[in-house]
Amino acid sequence: MERDPNKLSRREAIAAGITGSAAVGAGLAAAPAQAGEAAGFKGRIAPVMSASTPDIRQEAVPAAGSPNVLLVILDDVGFADLGCYGGEIPTPNIDRLAASGLRYTNFRTTGVCSATRASVMTGLNPHSAGIGWLTFSDSGYPGYRGDLAENAATMAERFSDAGYCAYHVGKWHVNLADTTNAAGPTRNWPSQRGYARSYWFQGHSTDYFAPAQLYAGNERITPPVDGYYATDDFTDRALAFLRDHRAQRGDRPFLMTLAHPGAHSPLQARREDIARFKGAYDAGWDVLRAARLDRQKAMGLVPANAALPPANPGVPRWDTLDPAQRRVQARYMEVYAAMIARIDEGVGRILDALEALGDRDNTIIALMSDNGGSPDGRGGTPNLLAMVNGGVTPAETAERIDAIGGPDSYPMYSLGWASVSNTPFRLYKHDTHLGGVADPLILSWPRTIPARGELRGQFLHAVDLLPTLLDAAGIPARSDRPGAKPIEGRSARSSFADRDAPDPRDRQYFEMGGLRAMRLGRWRIVSKGRFGLPGDAWELYDTATDPNETRDLAAERPDIVERLDRAWTKEAQAHQVFPIDDRSLLERSFAELFRGGGKDRWSIIPPIDLIPEESSPKLLGRDFEIELTLADAGRQGVLFAHGNQFLGAVAFVREGRVWFEFRCDPHLIALDAPWPSTVRNVRFVQRLSARPRVGRLSIVIDGREAAALDSDRLLLGTPMQGLQIGRNESVRASPRYAAPFAFDGRIERVEIRTDNKPYDAGEIAAASRAYAAPARKD
Structure with missing residues (x-):
């Protein structure tokens, strides 16, 4: 087709500056409707930009002077642990923070x-947020999914929607456990829940010297081993995020959640x-507990007439321990104190950095703990996973005393020290008595909070922290996210300036593994035992005159x-508490193992x-068979490692032999066999005749059983380091080699x-009998 000489080409028209109707007259057709207009485009599209109206996307911009927000979360640190x-x-340094603001004396967690983190992150009660307990498994009920509800808008999402830059460092622990892997799903990882940058781990705990599951955003990383310590690393990363923020987005306020793993086990x-x-700590827990109460009275944290409740069940008097026992027990608390002191040093570095950056005055800093001191160590142990x-x-413990607290231990302190952590309250983490749910909360905002070092007695719960921070930042509590x-x-916030401000709430329910409590005004009921079990009943306390639950008034005021x-039943019905989980702690912890089903075949091509x-x-606790096909038999190295020396199974080649070991330090089950130079196929087998402990282990090389062992002390539990093929990074699974001890053959x-x-x-x-059994005395 010949070109019309009377019409300009599109290129010629644009070059001549002909636009609009003149362009149409020059032969340019009007621009057709485009999908972008139907998708919310608010400008106008013509054939050329000079005739069009742009719609520049606008980011949310916080109001001028909006404060930064830094939330520091400590783990398993009791009400009385901080100076x-x-x-x-x-x-x-934490004391310096408190001196610049407020300490709350009636802050409660879950x-x-x-569960506490779910409430803090969403402003919802824990069951409403889908995490009525931990994240080990999905129980199949709305309040116990073990996974943050997708319609629960997070703190980071709300602040990001308002134009803040959000960063997370440290422990996460609000996504379902088995979603933390390279394939996800990642829907509840920090980067998917509102954080621009994150540096984190998922589980309830981490090894402090060699963490195996550390993530930068969505990618697992391996930190350097030499000189590494997790608390320092998290402080360093938080500082790096803050400096990067100031350099690159200093025009915007930030939200940072810094969630230290300390002082959670392993100590x-x-x-x-x-x-x-x-x-x-040579004076022991009886003396230290009384001394802490005296200081609390002098500080005004508790009434001058407050008395310690009797010793918690199972806590012996310190003077009944022999000298060797006292030395071991003191060591546990020395390590615990060292962990707290290192966290404090990191807090000081962050405070100094904020001052150097010019951000301290207009940064709201909240520091809290997620629950009370933990009873998990019972009488104290150098290896918690051995229990x-x-x-x-x-x-065995005495032989390891100098190693307790170091990289070759996985220790936890005893009930006696947990009681000290929770002074002046009864019981511990996991409980709904105040020892489990009464925690420190410090709030400091120098520009706006006039108080310096004052106390606040308002009753507030973890669920109240997010709305308080939103209110302080001038962000509406209502979210525009669909379905939130x-x-x-x-x-x-009213308590910032007014010590007599009313409580933000007059009621709060508590439920944890069948243990319950209800606060209504000055009154608090708490269950004696687990829901539905014989002997359970309500205790009643008047918190106005008895703030640490020492006088049960239930019989007097039915x-x-x-x-x-x-009131508790009404709240429970409103917040997805039912059905109450009446399983034992072991059944809840090992639900995936006991329930069975799921994947039973893995086919892996290394690396x-x-x-x-x-x-x-x-x-x-299951029958298994691990079969390796080898192209090169190699001479040494790890074939597979599941877990580590504190709890795990490993197969490795060394000095002409192949070893198959189960370790739960100091417990060891091992068998070995000669390692031929031409191995093509090797199988490592566990067959149980009575689950979970009784069975037979065997090594089968090229179809021949090369070694076998029968045992009635096979291991149970969840190793803390996952599965590695062909090498063993992070914490080694056997002391017979040095990590990573990579296999020099080819799998x-x-x-x-x-x-x-x-x-x-x-x-x-x-x-359950094995779990409940006391430690061996031999």
Whole structure:
């Protein structure tokens, strides 16, 4: 077709500056309607930009002068552990923070870390947020998904929607355990829940010297081993985020959540920090607990007439311990104190950095703990993971005393020290008595909060922290995200300036594993035992005159008990508490193992990254077979490692032999066989005749059983380091080699087969008996 000489080409028209109707006259057709207009485009599209109207996307812009927000979360740190809450552990930097603002004396949490974090992150009660307990598994009910509800808008999403830059460092623990792997789903990872940058780990705990599951955004990373310590690393990363923010987006305020793993088990600290506290706890828990109460009275944290409740069940008097026992027990608390002191040093570095950056005055800093001191160590142990596997004897513990707190230990302190952490309250983490849910909360905002070092007695709950921070930042509590649940907490901002401001709420329910409590005005009921079990009943306390639950008034005021009981039921029905989880702690913790089902076949072609423990094959307590096909038999190195020396199974080649070991330090089950130079196929097999402990282990090389062992002390539990093929990074699974001890042959393929039949009632009872058994005395 010939070109019309009377019409310009499109290029010629644009070059001549002809636009609009003139362009049409020059032969340019009007621009057709485009999909962008139907998708919310608010400008006008013509054939050329000079005739069009742009629609420049506008980011949300916070109001001028909006404050930065820094939330520091401590883990398993009790009400009395910090210096400014009566503790003898030196915390000068946290004390400095408290001196610049407020300490709350009636702040309450949920009793465990995941549930508290869910409430803090969303402003919802924990069951409403989908995490009524921990994140081990989905129980199949709305309040116990173990995964943050997708319609629960997070703190980061709300602040990001308002134009803030949001960063997370440290523990996360609000996504379902088995979603933490390279394939996800990542819907509840920090980067998917509103954080622009994150540096984090998922589980309830981490090894402080060699963490295996550390993520930068959505990618797992391996930190350097030499000189590494997690608390310092998280402080360093928080500082890096703050400096980058100031350099690149200093025109915007930031939200940062810094969630330290300390002082959650394992109690691990730098050697020089532990040495600082040598001898500091030789007086024992009875003396230290009384001394903390005296300091709390002097500070006005508790009434002058407050008395300590009797010793918690199972806590012996210090003077009944022999000298060797006292030395071991003191060591646990020396390590614990060292962990707190190192966190405090990091807080000081962050305060100094904020001052240097010019941000301190207009930064709201909230520092809290997620629940009370933990009873998980019972009588104290150098290896917490050994408690379901026979424990550690006193003689074995004495041999390890100098290693306790170092990289070759996985310790936890005893009930006696947990009682000190929770002074002046009864019981511990996991409980709904105040020892489990009464925690420190410090708030400082120098530009706006005039108070310096004052106390606030308002009753508030973890659910109230987000609405308080939103209110302070001038951000509406209502979220524009489609389907977002309304916030259930209430702002406590009025207490910033007014010590007599009313409580943000007059009622709050508590539920944790069947333990319950209800606060209504000055009255508090708390259950004696787990819901539905024999002997359970309500205790009643008048918190106005008895703030630490020492005088049970239930028999005197049954009318009040009945009123609060009705209130608890109403709140429970409103917040997805039912059905109450009446399983034992062991059944809840090992639900995936006991329930059975799920994946029972893995086909792996190395090399592959570590498979995190929650997503790796369940080997302990099940029949399994791990078959490796080799292209080169090699001479040394790890074939597979599941877990580590504190709890795990490993196969490796060394000095002409192949080893198959199960370790739960100091417990060891091992068999070995000669390693031929021409191995093509090797299988490592566990066959149980009575789950979870009795069975036969074998090594099969090229179809021939090369070694076998029968045992009635096979291991149970969840290793803390996942599955690795061909190497063993982070914490080694056996002290017979140095990590990573990479295999120098070549593994073509790994096939893993497990028995995923559900446990029956008898097998669960056998596992429960092992868990409840006291440590071996031999």
